[in-house]
Amino acid sequence: MAAMTHGSCLCGAVRYELEAAPSSAEASLLHCHCARCRKHHGAPFASFLQVPRQQLRWLSPEQQLLSYPAPAAQQRRSCAVCGSVAPAPHGAERMLVPAGNLQSELSIRGGEHLFVSSKAVWHLIADQLPQQQAAPPGWESAELHGELERPSLPAGSTHGSCLCGAVSFAVSGAPQRWLQCHCSRCRRALSAAHGSNTFYAAAQFAWRSGRELVQSYEPPDAGRFTTSFCTRCGGGAPTERENVPFVLVPAALLDGDPGARPQAHIHVASKAAWYAISDALPQFAELPPP
């Protein structure tokens, strides 16, 4: 009998299992670069397994998910405690399952890039996987993905927002650091291959709206890890911490081009086996030297 594959959000409140360990014969890995996925996950792109619906069994109550309406009467869903993205129906017969939340080693590799025409200007796709400008022909979740309208900005300022737009902020100047983080906490919190985290000095950052909607989650066993999300849409949000002089802003929330670019990959020793780093940025097994 094939092994089960377990999925869990970062805090463990949302749990499910896939009846088999997906292989490339029965599931495909999709890397979505659409603006809606980037804001929902708070990650540079989202990676999903597309699996037959009957293969997914919920181990926690599906009704407890934070649900946000998406185009065409669809829903985007997240954990209400930690903000991880939950599996969502994809047409009548399939589910899109965020690969970043699968706990077992996947044998599946590769896949293809979707909605490349909407990708973040600062994100480089350096691998040789097939690229679709939008959805593949006949794809059932096309309305759930795509562009978002956001107001244009005064010159010289960069603005950021969550998926629904209720949480918004401004940043000025270049981030102090910009790191592609592959640690298991980022992967589970963001339900993605890796995070792309910018760090702005407190003086460079200002809330514009929705600060009261931001909820943070800190795993009990983590000394320094905090993830934040918008409680209205489940989308990513900045993290401000007591006595820390930096604000962590997931780059996916930035509207427009922040000018700077990612500087390095970190915690590469923990990276997802199904994702290959193909760009030329320096890589550190854990953290870069101080």
Ligand SMILES: [Zn+2]
């Ligand atoms: Zn959770």
Ligand SMILES: [Zn+2]
């Ligand atoms: Zn998408």
Ligand SMILES: [Zn+2]
């Ligand atoms: Zn929101």
